[in-house]
Amino acid sequence: MVKQRNFRYLTFLFAILMMTGAAVSCSSSEPEEQNFRITVRDGEPSGGVQTFEAKQGDTVLIRYGTNVTGNFHIHGYDIETEVVAGRERVEIFLAETTGRFEIELEELEETVAWLEVQPR
Numbered sequence: 001m002v003k004q005r006n007f008r009y010l011t012f013l014f015a016i017l018m019m020t021g022a023a024v025s026c027s028s029s030e031p032e033e034q035n036f037r038i039t040v041r042d043g044e045p046s047g048g049v050q051t052f053e054a055k056q057g058d059t060v061l062i063r064y065g066t067n068v069t070g071n072f073h074i075h076g077y078d079i080e081t082e083v084v085a086g087r088e089r090v091e092i093f094l095a096e097t098t099g100r101f102e103i104e105l106e107e108l109e110e111t112v113a114w115l116e117v118q119p120r
């Protein structure tokens with residue numbers, strides 16, 4: 001009799017813990033600013049081709065640098081940024097569209113990074 005009551009109490013406690021856990025993991029986080037940097041040397045991204053991760057609604061800030069003047073193109077968002085050799089340029093935009101998008105050095109058709117936007 002006593003054991004059964006304890007069991008029921010534990011089940012109840014477990015259910016409460018599960019619900020609390022679910023509530024915490026489902027709570028949507030506030031939009032953030034995500035900062036990234038791409039440095040290209042002779043058409044190759046230094047440190048390799050990285051994936052920049054953001055969540056829908058985040059502000060994305062990408063710092064571009066290159067030793068050869070060229071256009072950086074974020075596919076999907078269709079944002080093109082001309083970067084002059086030796087001069088840093090910053091592109092800021094709102095990550096509204098979810099998905100995985102190529103960032104390309106347009107003239108060389110070289111993938112320099114990926115932007116991955118997850119649903120919030």
Ligand SMILES: [Cu+2]
Pocket residue numbers: 073074075104106
């Ligand atoms: Cu392109």
